[in-house]
Amino acid sequence: MADDTHEGSKQTDGSRGNTPDEAALSARLGSLDRRLSKIGGSRNIGTDGSGDQQDAAQAKASAxxxxxxxxxxxxxxxxGGAALGWGLDRLLSMSPWGLIVFALLGFTAGVINVMRAAGVMAKQSERL
Incomplete structure (x- = not known):
């Protein structure tokens, strides 16, 4: 049935007809093509930051x-502190106190190392 409706609109000489519907459709198609070209051009400009994306990925990996x-x-x-405390506990038979004290000392040393590393990173970011 679909072939019957299209056969009636075909022309015998093979040229395109200039009916008002076809002219309006052609104008709409041209307008759509221009708008898509404009949008595509602006998107290419906006996403042409492959270097920026790579820098952001490297910064994220570095962080x-x-x-x-x-x-x-x-x-x-x-x-490390807990292992040292446990070893001293076993060696000197002072049950939990060596583990507790050296675990706290290890925690303090770890926090100081983290603060030192964070301070170095803050100084480096100020230079940039």
């Missing part, structure tokens, strides 16, 4: 590396 370093320093300080 994650700094965070991982700081957290590992804190954990290493606590675990």
């Amino acid at each position: 994650m590396a700094v965070g991982l370093r700081m957290s590992s320093e804190l954990v290493a300080g606590v675990l």
Whole structure:
């Protein structure tokens, strides 16, 4: 059935007809093409920052590396102090006190290391 409706509108000489509907459709198509070209051009300008995107990705990775370093320093300080305290507890038979004291000292050392690393990063960001 769909073929029957299209056959009636075909012309026998093969040229396009200039009916008002086709002219309006052609004008609308041209207008749409111009608007899409304008929008596409503005989008290319807005997203042509491949260098900016790469710099942002590197900055994010660098920030994650700094965070991982700081957290590992804190954990290493606590675990190192706790291990030293546990060893002293076993060696000197002073049950929980060596573990408690050295775990707190390890925590303090870890916090100082994190603060030192954060202070260095703050000084570097001020220079930039």
